[in-house]
Every structure is written in structure tokens, then in C-alpha cells.
Amino acid sequence: MKFEYSAKTQELRARLHAFMEKYIHPNEKRYIEEVAQGDRWQPVPVIDELKEKARTEGLWNLFLPDSSYGAGLTNVEYAPLCEIMGRVIWSSEVFNCSAPDTGNMETIERYGTPEQKKQWLEPLLDGKIRSAFLMTEPQVASSDATNIETSMQRVGDEYVINGHKWWSSGASDPRCKLFIVMGKTDAANANRHLQQSMILVPRDTPGVKILRNLTVFGYDDAPHGHAEVLLENVRVPVSNVLLGEGRGFEIAQGRLGPGRIHHCMRLIGLAERALEDMCKRTLSRVAFGKRIAEQTVTLERIAESRILIDQARLLVLNAAYMMDTVGNKHARKEIAMIKVAAPNMACQVIDWAIQAHGGGGLSGDFNLAYAYAQARTLRFADGPDEVHRNAIGKMELAKYH
Structure with missing residues (x-):
């Protein structure tokens, strides 16, 4: 490239x-x-x-x-x-x-x-409405999406949906008018990856209940938030299914590729700002007779931060290039790699920036504590590190079969 x-x-x-x-x-x-x-x-x-x-x-x-x-x-x-x-x-x-x-x-x-x-x-x-994506469930290990239990039963010209979701980001925003819900339309299908479908559910459909907003390290992320949602006998037309019954996993892979790369791109910007804050702070503070920036440990952390950020950026650009040239499906490994690398990089750089700010780094006076919460969240969102590492490992081993 x-x-x-x-x-x-x-x-x-x-x-x-x-x-x-x-x-x-x-x-x-x-x-x-x-x-x-x-x-x-x-x-x-x-x-x-x-x-x-x-x-x-x-x-x-x-x-x-x-x-x-x-x-x-x-x-x-x-x-x-x-x-x-x-x-x-x-x-x-x-x-x-x-x-x-x-x-x-x-x-x-x-x-x-x-x-x-x-x-x-x-x-x-047009920016007139907002939306939410309902996939993760509190009762099962959703890192394996085949575990999802939400039922989508066809009754005549409708689907009747029953399920319990959480980490439904943005669902509490009053502008949120649409949920894309993943559930099972064919739980008995021998192929576990053909059991799921995605269905469009208007937010105001009877039976949709917002139970609460979850916090991340104490932050509720208002007005966006991350809701726990109950779906009780929610009825929507059959025409609301996306692509067709049993194709939810196929859609998920297409959807999560761009979503993952966008998260990683934003994390690089967040880490760049944390590095800038670390440099400015350590140049302005004196400890043990010299500026903190001149302490060897600080120089090492600044240098390592620059290396980590630039490595992550190159990985992200490579994944973007692969998505553009061979498509999301064939860029699976590269997408999985950045999804591990970028959040871990950001967590480390922001953590060093917090340390450089002293006690202030833990407070709300700087952006760092909230930035860390955001970066740490993304080691789960769109799939945990462990799932991506397993996928990468399997793709590497497949070369030698």
C-alpha cells in the first residue's frame, strides 16, 4: 500500500x-x-x-x-x-x-x-434520529455469539421477540428510534451459525422496556449510555428482517468489520492526545531537582508511547487497505489484529499519561481517567481480546495444515 x-x-x-x-x-x-x-x-x-x-x-x-x-x-x-x-x-x-x-x-x-x-x-x-444495536445478553457468555438466547418466533406475518439484552449503547437517548436486534429464529438448526437473524425493531414498539443504564468504571456516559433492555412479546412485521432468516451471523461479520476499524482509528487519536498531555505535563513539573520529562523513566515511556501509537496506526492503515482492496471477509485477520492491538496500546499510553499527571490524572480535571475507561471498554466491545487472538491463531495455523 x-x-x-x-x-x-x-x-x-x-x-x-x-x-x-x-x-x-x-x-x-x-x-x-x-x-x-x-x-x-x-x-x-x-x-x-x-x-x-x-x-x-x-x-x-x-x-x-x-x-x-x-x-x-x-x-x-x-x-x-x-x-x-x-x-x-x-x-x-x-x-x-x-x-x-x-x-x-x-x-x-x-x-x-x-x-x-x-x-x-x-x-x-440526516441526523434526525439515532439507533442502537442489541446483541449482548447478561445470561450467557456473549463472546460466543451462538449462545444468544433471544427468541424470534414467526407467527403469521409477524415475529414475536422475547429476550434480555444489555450494553445496548445509545438505547436510552430520546432520539434513539430504532433497535437492530440479533436473536434466534431457528434454534434447532444443526448449523449454529444459521440459527440467528437480525430484525429492525422500532424503539416505541410495545413490549420494549429499558430496565436501567449501566456504568463503566462509574461513568454512565449520559446522554448516550449503555442500557439493559427487556423485550417481552415484541411484535414486528416479517418485512423487518434484514437480508433474510438465518443470516444474522453473516450480517454481524459485515457490520463488525467497519465498526471495529472505526473504534481503532478513534483510539489512536485518543492515545495521541494522551501522549501530548503527558509531554506537556512532564515539561511543566519539577521533581527531585529536575523536570519530570528529564527523568529516565519518563523519557522511556514517552518513547515507547510514540512507538506503540505509530505501530498501531500502521496496522490500522493496513487493515483499511485490505478492506478496500480484498473486502472485509478476506481482511478478517487484519481486522482482528488491530482490534487487539489498538485498545491495548491506548490503555498503556493513557495509563502512563495518568501516572505522569500524579493524583490529578485520576480526577475529572483532566480527560485521562474517562479516556482510560473508554479505551478499556473497547477490549470487550465488538468482541473481547481472547476471541480475536483465538481467531488470529487459528488463521496462522491454517497455513500449515
């Missing part, structure tokens, strides 16, 4: 950097203050204001490769843009490029019918 960015990407990077400097970074404090005011589960005014600015400046829906709906960027072209957005945890929503909506939009764009696209994809792309 070629390592230089295309002219289109360089131009978008410059515009995105300028937007971040002009609008995002100056509003970080305001965002925190607005989330804390009143009902924390309502949309944040500053986000809505900045969305209009981003749309006006043409920095909107930058994802969706090979689609007339998006900006027409390849994964390689989108990667450095996603990295810039990742420097501020909430900023990707400003550009309508945030999870889980991006993954859900790609899913509907790729596998949805024209009617499903008209009803759900278009308002999602």
Missing part, C-alpha cells in the same frame, strides 16, 4: 483539524457542564449547534465507503479523519460519524431493502 494520504484526504484533514481547533476544543468544558445540567439524558445543546456547523462545512457522513449515501471515501481515506475525531470522545457525533449509528447505517445500507432504507437509513444519515 501507499502510505501518503490522497489529495482529498489531505484537504479534509486540514478542514477537520481547523474545525476541531475552532469549535470542538473550545467547547469541551461547555459540553461537560451541559451534560451535568438538569435531565442528563437529554441531547446536549452544544452538540446540536456544532452539527449544523459541520453539515454546513461539508464535514458530514464521512464514512460509508462505496456508497452514494456517504462522502465516497475509502477506509484508508477515512482512517486519518476518524483519528482526528477520536481526540475528543464526543466529537464524532458532531459529524454524524459516531457509534453505534455508523455500524447500523452501514448495515442497513448494505443489507436493507429499499423500504427499510427509506424508513430508517435516510433519517439516520
Whole structure:
């Protein structure tokens, strides 16, 4: 692959950097203050204001490769843009490029019918509504998705859905109008990977109940959140199934590839900012007669952080290149590799940055504690490290059979 960015990407990077400097970074404090005011589960005014600015400046829906709906960027072209957005945890929503909506939009764009696209994809792309993806369940080890127990029974022209989900990110947002739910339509199928289907479930369907919002290291991530959801005799039309019965696993693999690479891109931006914070902090503080930056242990950590970040970036660009050239299915190993490498890298770099800040690094006065919570979460989201490592190991061994 070629390592230089295309002219289109360089131009978008410059515009995105300028937007971040002009609008995002100056509003970080305001965002925190607005989330804390009143009902924390309502949309944040500053986000809505900045969305209009981003749309006006043409920095909107930058994802969706090979689609007339998006900006027409390849994964390689989108990667450095996603990295810039990742420097501020909430900023990707400003550009309508945030999870889980991006993954859900790609899913509907790729596998949805024209009617499903008209009803759900278009308002999602327009930023009028948001969505959630319901896959993980509290009663089973969901790292093995064949364990999923949610029942989707066909009764006439409807599916009757019963199940218990959690870590349904964004489900509590009042703008969330659509759930993509994975469950079993054919639990008796001898092929465990043909038992599952994905079905579109409107949020306001009778029988959908939000039980609570979970916390991550004490953070509830309002107004986005991570909900525990109960589905009791939820009825939706048969026409709401995506692609067809028994094809849920097939969709999941197509959906999770782009979602995983987007997470990794954003993590690189988050780690870059943590390294910057570490450098600035250690240059401004003196301990034992010299600046902390001059202590050997600090120099080693700064150097190692640079190495780890650049290694992860090259792995991500390689995975993006493979996705663009041979497709998501044939890039499985590369996608799995970055899903292990990027979150572990970010956790380590952010941890060193926290250590460099002393006690302040643990507080809310800096971005680091929350950034660590986000990075640590992504060692589970879209599959735990262990599952990806097993897959990588099997693909390596297959070369020698």
C-alpha cells in the first residue's frame, strides 16, 4: 500500500483539524457542564449547534465507503479523519460519524431493502434520529455469539421477540428510534451459525422496556449510555428482517468489520492526545531537582508511547487497505489484529499519561481517567481480546495444515 494520504484526504484533514481547533476544543468544558445540567439524558445543546456547523462545512457522513449515501471515501481515506475525531470522545457525533449509528447505517445500507432504507437509513444519515444495536445478553457468555438466547418466533406475518439484552449503547437517548436486534429464529438448526437473524425493531414498539443504564468504571456516559433492555412479546412485521432468516451471523461479520476499524482509528487519536498531555505535563513539573520529562523513566515511556501509537496506526492503515482492496471477509485477520492491538496500546499510553499527571490524572480535571475507561471498554466491545487472538491463531495455523 501507499502510505501518503490522497489529495482529498489531505484537504479534509486540514478542514477537520481547523474545525476541531475552532469549535470542538473550545467547547469541551461547555459540553461537560451541559451534560451535568438538569435531565442528563437529554441531547446536549452544544452538540446540536456544532452539527449544523459541520453539515454546513461539508464535514458530514464521512464514512460509508462505496456508497452514494456517504462522502465516497475509502477506509484508508477515512482512517486519518476518524483519528482526528477520536481526540475528543464526543466529537464524532458532531459529524454524524459516531457509534453505534455508523455500524447500523452501514448495515442497513448494505443489507436493507429499499423500504427499510427509506424508513430508517435516510433519517439516520440526516441526523434526525439515532439507533442502537442489541446483541449482548447478561445470561450467557456473549463472546460466543451462538449462545444468544433471544427468541424470534414467526407467527403469521409477524415475529414475536422475547429476550434480555444489555450494553445496548445509545438505547436510552430520546432520539434513539430504532433497535437492530440479533436473536434466534431457528434454534434447532444443526448449523449454529444459521440459527440467528437480525430484525429492525422500532424503539416505541410495545413490549420494549429499558430496565436501567449501566456504568463503566462509574461513568454512565449520559446522554448516550449503555442500557439493559427487556423485550417481552415484541411484535414486528416479517418485512423487518434484514437480508433474510438465518443470516444474522453473516450480517454481524459485515457490520463488525467497519465498526471495529472505526473504534481503532478513534483510539489512536485518543492515545495521541494522551501522549501530548503527558509531554506537556512532564515539561511543566519539577521533581527531585529536575523536570519530570528529564527523568529516565519518563523519557522511556514517552518513547515507547510514540512507538506503540505509530505501530498501531500502521496496522490500522493496513487493515483499511485490505478492506478496500480484498473486502472485509478476506481482511478478517487484519481486522482482528488491530482490534487487539489498538485498545491495548491506548490503555498503556493513557495509563502512563495518568501516572505522569500524579493524583490529578485520576480526577475529572483532566480527560485521562474517562479516556482510560473508554479505551478499556473497547477490549470487550465488538468482541473481547481472547476471541480475536483465538481467531488470529487459528488463521496462522491454517497455513500449515
